[in-house]
Amino acid sequence: MVTKLACMLLLVATIEFAMAQQPEPNFPPPGGFVGKPTLAQLVGRYRNSVLRLRVEIVDKKNGAVTDAYATGFVISDQGHVLTAAHFLNGVDRYATVYGHVASKFSAADELEIISHDTTQDAALLKFKSSAIVRIPIPIGSPKYVSDASTLYVMGFPMSEEWFYDTGTLTGKGGPLGSWTTTMSFEPGISGGPIFNADGEVVAMVWGGVPGSEGTLNRILPVNLLSTQIEKSGSKISSDPPWSQLSPREQIEKRRRDGVFIRDGVPGFPMFNNGQTSILIASDGDYAVIMVTAPRYKEASLRVLPNQERRDSAGLERKYGIVSNHSCIAEREGSTEPFGLCGMFQTKSTVQVTRSKRADQVEYVTMVWRIPKAELGEKTRTASLGVVGESGELLSDGYHRIIW
Numbered sequence: 001m002v003t004k005l006a007c008m009l010l011l012v013a014t015i016e017f018a019m020a021q022q023p024e025p026n027f028p029p030p031g032g033f034v035g036k037p038t039l040a041q042l043v044g045r046y047r048n049s050v051l052r053l054r055v056e057i058v059d060k061k062n063g064a065v066t067d068a069y070a071t072g073f074v075i076s077d078q079g080h081v082l083t084a085a086h087f088l089n090g091v092d093r094y095a096t097v098y099g100h101v102a103s104k105f106s107a108a109d110e111l112e113i114i115s116h117d118t119t120q121d122a123a124l125l126k127f128k129s130s131a132i133v134r135i136p137i138p139i140g141s142p143k144y145v146s147d148a149s150t151l152y153v154m155g156f157p158m159s160e161e162w163f164y165d166t167g168t169l170t171g172k173g174g175p176l177g178s179w180t181t182t183m184s185f186e187p188g189i190s191g192g193p194i195f196n197a198d199g200e201v202v203a204m205v206w207g208g209v210p211g212s213e214g215t216l217n218r219i220l221p222v223n224l225l226s227t228q229i230e231k232s233g234s235k236i237s238s239d240p241p242w243s244q245l246s247p248r249e250q251i252e253k254r255r256r257d258g259v260f261i262r263d264g265v266p267g268f269p270m271f272n273n274g275q276t277s278i279l280i281a282s283d284g285d286y287a288v289i290m291v292t293a294p295r296y297k298e299a300s301l302r303v304l305p306n307q308e309r310r311d312s313a314g315l316e317r318k319y320g321i322v323s324n325h326s327c328i329a330e331r332e333g334s335t336e337p338f339g340l341c342g343m344f345q346t347k348s349t350v351q352v353t354r355s356k357r358a359d360q361v362e363y364v365t366m367v368w369r370i371p372k373a374e375l376g377e378k379t380r381t382a383s384l385g386v387v388g389e390s391g392e393l394l395s396d397g398y399h400r401i402i403w
Contacts, residue, residue, distance in 0.1 A: 036243055037199045039152050043164055049074040049137050050193060051099040052156035053083055053111075053125075057090050071155035071192035072099065072125060073201065074134045077402070079127035080232035082204065082225065083191030085116040088123055097125055104161050115231060121176075121206065122225040123191075124232060137193055139229065139236050140200025142221035144244065145169060151219075153183055153205060155192030163189065174218050178206055184214040194219050198241035261287065261403050278386060282403060287375060289368045291386050301368050302385045302398075372403055 037045070053070045070087035074080070081099065088097075091113070098108040109127055116123035127134065145151075147169055154164045167183030174180055181194075185208045194203035202222055209216040222229065222236050229236060239245065239253060261282040281288045289301055375382035383398040 036197050039164060039166055042152055042195055042199050043154065045199070046073075046135075046137050046193075047102045047154070047162070049135050050154045051081065051101045051109075052104045052188075053081075053087065053191070054098045054100070054108075055088060055091055055095060069156070069188045070190045071188065071205065073154075073191075073193040074136050075139065075201075075229060075234045076136050076232040077134055078233065079130065079132075079134045080114070080136075080234070081111060081125040081127070082228060082232075083123050083125060084204065084206065085118050085121045085123040086207075087190055088113065088116055089118075099125075099127070102162070104156055104159075115228065117227060120225055120227060121220065122204070122228040124228040126232075136234065137195075138200045139222055139234060140196055140198065140202045140241060141237050141239065142202045142223050144240050145196055145202050145221075147171070150197045151181055151183065151203075152195040153189070153192055154195075155189035155205065157186035157189040160188075176220075177224050178218040178220055179203060181217055181219055183217055184208065185217045196241060198243055200237065200241060257400070261401055278384075278399075280384070280401060283369065285372055286369050287372055287401065287403070289370070289384065291368075301370075302387050375401075 050071065050073045053072045055068050057066050057068050058064070059066070068087055068089075068091075070083050072081040072083035075082050088095075093113055095113065097111045097113060099111050100106045100108055109129065111125040111127055114124040114126050149169045151167050151169055152164065153167070157163055165183050167181045169179060169181055171180040185205055187207075189205050190207050192205040193201045194205060196202045203219040204222065204225060206218040206220045208214060209218060226236060239249075242250065242253075245253065261280055279290045281290075291301070381400060381402045383400050385393055385398040387393060
């Protein structure tokens with residue numbers, strides 16, 4: 001009980017702090033980093049999206065079996081993995097690839113080969129099991145990466161259990177449009193993700209140049225890998241890195257691309273126009289949505305499940321706070337009390353915090369705690385909007401969340 005109270009107070013304090021920033025806050029990117037992430041932050045966020053790959057290669061002449069190793073990384077929430085095609089040289093397209101997520105000693109998952117292109121040296125794999133929802137690494141635009149930029153790499157070279165490193169870009173004039181970097185690549189890390197300073201993948205490890213004694217190492221910018229990336233349903237961003245966007249552009253990108261919410265990660269400010277602030281966080285099987293608005297306003301949380309954004313009575317659910325701060329749900333005309341409201345799993349009472357700012361307008365913080373299964377159990381995504389007492393949107397449109 002004490003822990004939940006402390007969490008709620010922390011979230012409320014976060015909203016009040018965000019609202020106090022004028023004229024607009026600097027929103028963290030969809031990945032949740034405030035400012036440019038450190039390498040340690042990147043590893044903490046995306047280690048479980050990087051895997052060591054192994055495949056058995058059978059010599060057709062004598063039947064001898066050898067193993068080949070590489071690194072791959074998740075690029076879609078459907079479980080697609082991008083890696084280097086030369087890793088699959090001589091492998092039958094129906095062969096099974098085994099992946100060890102985050103550590104070479106983790107349990108092996110089976111992946112199928114979707115397609116590969118030796119010209120691009122890119123291969124697309126997919127986890128056979130859909131039981132685990134994978135977290136894709138965002139794919140950034142290579143055109144905003146300049147010479148001498150800081151780059152990060154993760155993967156599994158040689159017999160390493162896990163590996164990551166920092167380097168710089170040293171040139172863009174390599175064969176087939178490849179780039180060069182100060183990072184040294186050993187066998188096994190081919191196919192590994194190369195991050196820019198904003199935490200986006202902008203290239204993939206190609207490998208070290210034979211005879212260079214580790215001084216010449218090449219990476220492939222993601223624009224050269226676009227065919228395999230697009231087959232997964234993912235896209236290469238055309239936007240500048242997050243740190244180069246204005247606050248208003250950051251808001252638009254957040255609304256368009258969605259926000260990942262995960263347990264243990266602080267709540268993400270989704271919107272702040274100086275009067276109304278929206279923050280969302282994850283709490284186990286529940287999404288916690290907190291809205292701070294002027295006291296005279298009444299608000300209801302409008303949810304469009306399964307990525308639907310249109311205002312359709314058949315798809316829309318409203319989770320509302322009426323004037324006495326009770327929490328109700330309107331489901332196709334019904335006003336039955338809904339589920340669990342507030343942080344303490346009460347039946348009808350919402351925890352309310354009031355405060356006054358210098359303008360003496362009284363603000364109220366309203367909390368919804370809604371089962372994620374109600375928001376879109378199969379797709380693990382929904383669009384949220386906050387509606388005022390006259391039906392107007394207090395938020396700047398609908399915002400997509402993903403978990």
